[in-house]
Amino acid sequence: MDAATVMEEISKVLQSNEELPLDDSFSVTVGRIDIPSGGGRLRITKLMGEKNSLERKRSIISRPSETMCMPTAISICFMKTCRTVLPSEWKTLTSDDTGCMADKVLKHRSFSQWFYRHVTDKGRKACINFAKRLCELADVSIEKPCNIKEIERFEKLVDKF
Known part of the structure; x- marks a missing residue:
């Protein structure tokens, strides 16, 4: 990307909106995002379409x-901070717990490997x-997309456990 490319895009916008003010308040921020390369055997070769590399990589999680x-x-991210335990230790840890799996993971800050794979x-x-x-415990609605204000609620929830 160079200055000519940026100016070309600006001229396209100006053709459709001739009232766009190009004064001191106008600024252009240019950023660059590297395509993740990964360190394993599976190289990223195809970014779009069916069976693309990003779908096949296990280190990139998308929902x-x-x-x-x-x-x-x-x-x-919370689970990444937790401890992985053997199934026998997990059974001992959670033998007295009656809550759902998420409650057990939050309480013990650990999980069995099979649950991590499921998640x-x-x-x-x-x-x-x-x-x-997590939304229920943090009192965050699941009906609408979260915004930056809800992060504090999640932080308080995670710190509580």
Whole structure:
């Protein structure tokens, strides 16, 4: 990208909106986003279309839900901070707990490997259910997309456990 490309895009906008003020208040911010390359064996070669590289990589997690995007990301990030335990230890830890799986993970800040796979695998409902439980505990609506104001509620919730 160079100055000519930026000016070309500005001229396209000016043709459709001739009242756009180009004075001191006008500014252009240009940024660059690197395509993730990954460190494993699976290289990113195809970004669009069916069976693209981003769908196949396990380190890149995406969710299509517009209303649950932030809670889902927070739930996965929270789980990254938790401890993975063997199934036998998990059974011992949670033997007296009667709550749902999300409550157990929050309480013990640990989980069994199978649950982590269920949450991070693409297309699993466990991730949405975990995110919905976080929303319920943080008193955040699941009916509308979250905004930056809700982050504080999630922070308080996670700090509480």
